[in-house]
Amino acid sequence: MNQLLWLAATIFIPAITAFQQDKDEFPLLMPKVTPELEETYLCTPIRLDTDDTYFITGFRPNATMMTAHHMLVFGCEEPGSSQPVWNCGEMSVKQPGLESSRPCASGDQIIYAWGMDAPELHLPEGVGFRVGADSNIKYLVLQVHYGHLDHIPSSGDDSGVFLEYTETEQPKTAGVLLMGTGGFALPHSTTYFETSCEMEDPRTMHPFAFRTHTHKLGKVVSGWRVRHRGEWELIGKMDPQKPQMFYPIEKDMEIKQGDTVAARCTMVNHRDRTTYIGTTAEDEMCNFYVMYWVWGKRPVTPNTCFTRGPPSWSWAGRYAGGLNNIPDVEASTL
Missing domain, CATH: 2.60.120.310 (Copper type II, ascorbate-dependent monooxygenase, N-terminal domain)
Known part of the structure; x- marks a missing residue:
C-alpha cells in the first residue's frame, strides 16, 4: 500500500513519521x-x-x-x-x-x-x-x-x-456541516441560541451522525430539517454534558436543495454575569454538527451555517430565520 502521507522535512517535525505500508x-x-x-x-x-x-x-x-x-x-x-x-x-x-x-x-x-x-x-x-x-x-x-x-x-x-x-x-463522499451562533445569555436566564440556513447545493444530503457542543451552561442541543419554512423533522438532539461524540442518526433522512437546517442550544445561565459566545471554558459555544454523505467526489457547499444569535437573531425573527410552527417544547427538552 502506498504511503498515505508524506512530510516535508523542512516544515514538519520528526515526531510524526511516515506510515508503514502494511497498515491502514x-x-x-x-x-x-x-x-x-x-x-x-x-x-x-x-x-x-x-x-x-x-x-x-x-x-x-x-x-x-x-x-x-x-x-x-x-x-x-x-x-x-x-x-x-x-x-x-x-x-x-x-x-x-x-x-x-x-x-x-x-x-x-x-x-x-x-x-x-x-x-x-x-x-x-x-x-x-x-x-x-x-x-x-x-x-x-x-x-x-x-x-x-x-x-x-x-x-x-x-x-x-x-x-x-x-x-x-x-462511492459516497462524507462531509460535515457545522452550525453555530454568536450572542450572549443574561444572568439568571434561560436563553435560546438559534441558527438556520437554507441549503443551496443541488445534491441530496444523507445525514448519518450528529454531534452537539456547548460548554457548561448547555442543557439541550437539537438539530432539525425544515421544509417549506414550517414542516419540522428532528435530525437529533442530546444533552451536551454527555460525551460529545458523533451519535448515529437512527432513521433514513434526506436533506435537499431548498430545505432549511436549523439548530437550537438551550442555555441556563445561573451566573451573576452575562456569558458570551467565546473560545474559553468560561465563555459559551453553541454548535451542532451534521455528518452526512453525498454521491460524487465533493462535499456540499457551503459547509457552515452561523448566525448572530441572541438577542438579535432567532428562528422566528422576521428579518432572521422567518420559520413557522416552531416546536418550542420538543426543541428544548430531552
Missing part, C-alpha cells in the same frame, strides 16, 4: 507538546500525499478529557502556518513563543470532532472523507483545546486521533 491506520497526534497555560488551543499539521487519493473511513481518539477539552480535525488546502505547532484559538490564551494563526489558511472544512471521552467513530459502508490528489484537502490539521494541564507528562502530550483509511475508491 495513521496517527495524527500532537508532537509531545508542553502547553504552559490552560485554555490554550494548539494546532499541528500533516501534509497529504498528493500523488494518490485516499478515503478516511474511521477515527480512533487518543485523548482524555482530563487534558483535552475538545479536539477538531480540519481538512485544508493550505494550513494556517508552516510551523510544526502554533497557537490557533483566536481570542483564547496564547502559548508563549509560538506563532498565532487560524487552523487553515484556505479551504478549511471540519472532518472530525471529539470531546468528553467520546469513543471511536466508523463511517457507514462505502462512505469516506476524500483526501489527497483528487480532493481539495491537501493537509490535515489537528486542533487541541487544552482545558487542564495537571495530567500532561513531563515528556509532553500526544493527544490526537488515529485515522483509519483506504485507497479503495468509496
